[in-house]
Amino acid sequence: MTRENLLTIEGLSKSYPGVKANEDVSFKIATGEIHALLGENGAGKSTLVKMIYGLVRPDEGRMILRGQSYAPSEPREARASGVAMVFQHFSLFDALNVAENVALGMDNPPKQRELAARIREVSEGYGLPLDPARLVGDLSAGERQRVEIVRCLLQDPKLLIMDEPTSVLTPQEVNILFDTLRKLSAEGTSILYISHKLEEIKALCDEATILRRGKVVGTCTPREKSAREMAEMMVGATLNSPERPAGELGEVSLEVRNLSVASANPFGTSLRDIGFAVRKGEVLGIGGVAGNGQDELLMALSGEARTKRDSIQVNGTDIGEMGPNERRRLGLVTAPEERLGHAAAPDMSLMENALLSGDVRKGLTRKGFVDWGATRAFAQGIVEKFDVRTPGISTAARALSGGNLQKFVLGREIMQDPEVIIVNQPTWGVDAAAAAFIRQALLDLAAKGAAVVVISQDIDEVMEVADRFAALNEGRLSPPVPTKGLTIDEIGLMLGGAHGMHKAEVSHAEA
Amino acid sequence: MLRLEKRPTPSRFWSWGTPVLAVALTMIAGGMLFALLGKDPFLAIKTIFWDPLFGEFAWYLRGQLLVKAGPLALIAVGLSLGFRAGIWNIGAEGQYIMGAVFGAAVGLAVYPTESRLIFPVMILAGAFGGWVWAMIPAILKTRFNTNEILVSLMLVYVAETILSKAATGFLRNPEGHGFPGSRSFSNYPAAHNPEIFAGTGMHWGVVAAFIAVIFCYVLLQRHIVGFQIKLAGQAPRAARFAGVDPNRLVVLCLGLSGALAGLAGVFEVSGPAGQISIDFSSGYGFTAIIVAFLGRLNPLGILLASLVMALTYVGGEGASTDLGLPKAAIQAFQGMLLFFLLGADLLSNYRIRFTLIGKETR
Known part of the structure; x- marks a missing residue:
């Protein structure tokens, strides 16, 4: 297929203190293409799309959209250029109805009645039925996502960015979403699809760019690769599936x-x-x-x-x-x-967070007095056994990346036998x-x-x-x-x- | 351009640097305020911060520092426990008054009996009075989910009414020729809280404040209850997950801060104040809120902060007599301290970045 390029990204880099989130990232998205952005958590996918959507400014590199230099300074500018984005976490108000929520996200919302009619028209046209008058609080997660998608579609985007859209959907809802996306693609809308679910990418996407530690480590045509091959490109290592030791079930x-x-x-x-x-x-x-x-x-x-x-x-x-x-x-x-905030206290150190739920089973207090030595040893044990990447156990929980904190939290419970x-x-x-x-x-x-x-x-x-x-x-x-x-x-x-x-x-x- | 950037972990330097910065900013802004009032700002600041320590009457004023700092530290250290747990007892002034009324009532009820037991029993009664007054917002909060800030604050005014009833009615000195005010404790040795070492200002309330500071320090650093208090304030959901019962914590924190405020009250009435009088309420309960924050809600910090605050009280009195500064100006000065402190606290969680506009939009 030779299709015209919609978006060209050349050498984008972005650093945060201590991390290079993106380094010299380049790829192209053709008009009407469904392009997958693949990578583990922390690989730099989110930073990259935030730069495309104008939420973050690149340190270096440039973008070309439809033949013109493209450097959005804010999302409004990105939307005006025809770039829309559906976030992983919805930004909807439970107490407002669908049409009101859609209007809040638009730069120049039309009158409510007109908007309701358009929501109905667009949502049914793309197989995503929505009742504009319903309260968002009463909607299922799948329906909430439709609100976000319809909000984007009303702006007639040229490029639709979707961040992990299927994490909240049932398999049937995923199929409906994919039909919608294919229809959009057939009409010439490009889609940048972010996910780490490989089977979905194989089913949906035309091309894939794989990121690891902020760099592009490969591109492929997902239909021609196995899920395992893509996973190994993502991780940069061979993977073992968990083994199930056969055991007798007890009472x-x-x-x-x-x-x-x-x-x-x-x-x-x-x-x-x-x-x-x-x-x-x-x-x-x-x-x-x-x-x-x-x-x-x-x-x-x-x-x-x-x-x-x-x-x-x-x-x-x-x-x-x-x-x-x-x-x-x-x-x-x-x-x-x-x-953050439930399994662990964000501003407390890992040591204190080990005490949080480990006190009873690990015997970390004596007559109410905390045995900080034992607590330290327990925290240190979790960090070592579960490979928690942290400068030390006096680091605050909120300073850890999500995945590392998850390892710590799971390790804390698992190590309590x-x-x-x-x-x-x-x-x-x-x-x-x-x-x-x-x-x-x-x-x-x-x-x-x-x-x-x-x-x-x-x-x-x-x-x-x-x-x-x-x-x-x-x-x-x-x-x-x-x-x-x-x-x-x-x-x-x-x-x-x-x-x-x-x-x-x-x-x-x-x- | 100025930009704020959230720090990954709060800055240790700034969490202790902000109180110092806040004191400095308060001196500057306070100086400007005094200048606008037509006073010499340098002389005013010197009168407030220097004279009580090293001035002509320092031998007397230094003692006054402990007299003022004692109740402030005692109340503030109790409040800080609740503040750390996100339980806002704003009514320490009321608990302080009730502690004084309860303690004084017990002492005056047995007048003129002489017994070594009288003073200790008064102290217990004072702590009980403060505790009871704090239990009202605690029980209303745990039972009916009322707001403890409003309830405890409102109860201050109820306590003030009870105080004036006490001074003019049920605790009035029967030999006082009809003047309001109770008998004087300085004339009743069994119930008197004297200076332990003459001229130092050190009375039993100051000793109690030291003990309370050490107790709270150990509680917060070493005890699981202290950990639960901190956890509940920082992450309420995580506290529930850790098995902390929020209602128990409300009762504990309000009760403890109430009892300590009550103690401060009874030590004050039987010592420096000397009697129940209409104007016994001196605002220590409110000022202690500033002290608690100025001391970073840390027991040792509170000890230091109570001395700084006592300095503004003692120095402020000097400034109003020597320079004719209005009392309200001194109160405004103390308020500024809290204002600048809360403002400067931004620095411990955020970093200020200076960026050139040209560089960003290249």
């Missing part, structure tokens, strides 16, 4: 019965009548699209939210009314999804090699006889580690089924299918 260690918890947050999800049991040595995977009750489930299990006494049992003891530390004493530890461990999004934002290490550590715990619950939005991860799979959908949990032989379509249906595609929006009203 039931964690049992949850009729667990219902009302969400503390008006836009949160209440848990309804959840029940499952995990045996010693077993890994239960709980999949689900973000915002379907994962956070609430973790807090109910950790003891941050109390439940009815007999809703949760650990080795036969009712723990529903116990706090986090009493549960830890019984051998139950958890790792929440949100690292738990009998029951519940983790939410255990490898979120962690590079491929470290993710493999964390999964292996979880499997090793199971092999030693721990009951493991992995809550994750990454279906591939769940399939890789879990013995049984259950789906969390609007606060309800499907009955767990063995993962062996489960197809991606079956999983998709368990996850609740494609939200909103059956025009079943009425059912949301009761929620």
Whole structure:
């Protein structure tokens, strides 16, 4: 295919104190091409697209858009030149409706009624049905993403940048999104697609540029490469899949019965009548699209939210009314999804953060007095065993990169030799090699006889580690089924299918 | 162009440098204020900061420093625990007054009995009075989720009303010819809080302040409760994850700061103030908020800050008698200190970058 170049990037570099985020990055995007930007977390993908979108200024290098020099100083200028971006984290207001949210993101919004009509027209034209009058707080994650996409499409972009768009979608919703993107591409809109999900890139993208440590380390045509080959280009090393030592399953260690918890947050999800049991040595995977009750489930299990006494049992003891530390004493530890502010205190040192949840099981206090020597040794042990890259254990948690902090948090819980461990999004934002290490550590715990619950939005991860799979959908949990032989379509249906595609929006009203 | 850049970790240098910078900026701005009032700014600053330490009457004023610094440190160190946990007790002044009223009431109830037990029991009653007054916002907050800032502040005015009732009614000196005010504790040895060493200003309240500083230092550095207090203030969700019960912390922090403020009150009424009077309330409870922040919410820092603040009190009094500076100007001066401190705190979390406009848009 010989297509005209839309955007040419030449020698872009950007440094932050202590890091070169991008170094001499060059590539081209043709008109109507779907171009993948591939790389691990911290490879410099975000900095690169921020430069294209005018949020960050390059130190060196230049960009050429449609034959003209292009150096946006702010996103408004980028949008005026026809560059639009859908962020990984949505910037929407729950309490406003769809049309109002769209208007807030536009430079010159038309009148509400006119805008509503255009939203309807554009969203249906691209197979992304949206009701402009609905409150964003009532929408599913997939629908929220549609709001962001439609907001971009209304500006008629020439280049659409999408940052990790599928992390919040069910497989069916992913297919719908891909149909939309292909349609856009056929109409001549170029798409810069950022992801580390290789199968998706193979299915969707025409070309790929691979970044590692801020530099371009290769380009390829994804259809012609295997996922493994691309992963190895990304990581720069060969990868090992986690191994599952065969072990006997023991008796039931964690049992949850009729667990219902009302969400503390008006836009949160209440848990309804959840029940499952995990045996010693077993890994239960709980999949689900973000915002379907994962956070609430973790807090109910950790003891941050109390439940009815007999809703949760650990080795036969009712723990529903116990706090986090009493549960830890019984051998139950958890790792929440949100690292900064929930699993770890941002301004505290790693040493203090080791004390945060390690006190009870590691015996870090005596009569209430902290044994800083033991705490230091514990923190140092986590850093070494889990390869946490940090100048030292007196560094503040917020100074670590997301992936490194995740390793620290997971390591802190895993090294407490738990009998029951519940983790939410255990490898979120962690590079491929470290993710493999964390999964292996979880499997090793199971092999030693721990009951493991992995809550994750990454279906591939769940399939890789879990013995049984259950789906969390609007606060309800499907009955767990063995993962062996489960197809991606079956999983998709368990996850609740494609939200909103059956025009079943009425059912949301009761929620 | 000036630009602010967030530091990856807070600067250690600036977290201790800002109080010094704030004091310096306060001197400059205060000097300008005094100049506008038609006074010699250099003389005014010298009267406030130099004379109490090295001036003609320093032999007396130095002692006054401890008298003022004692209650400030005692109250501020208690407040700092709550402030670190994100629990804002603004009503220490009320707890201070109630401590004085409770303590004085116990002492005066047994007048003129002489017993070694009377003074210790008064001290306990004072601590209890402050604690009770602080429990009101604590229980309202944990039960009904009211705002402790408003409740504790409002209770200051209730306490002031009770104080004036005490001075003119139930604690009034029956032999006082109808004048408001209680009996004087200096004439009642069993209940008197005297200077331990004559001329130093050192009384039992100052000793208590030292003990409180050491206690809080150990609590924050070595004890799990201190860790939980810091954690709850910095990351409330992480605190819950760590098993901290927020309600327990509210009761603990408000209770402790209330009890310490009550102690300050009873030591003051039985010592330097000498009696319950209508104007017993001297603003220590509010000034202690400034002291707590000036001392970085750190017990040792608070000790230093209470001395600096005491200096502005003692020096301020000198400036108003010698130079005729209005009292309000001194209060404005103290307020500026907090203002500059909070402003300068930006430096510990942000770096200021100077950039040339030309370079950016090349």
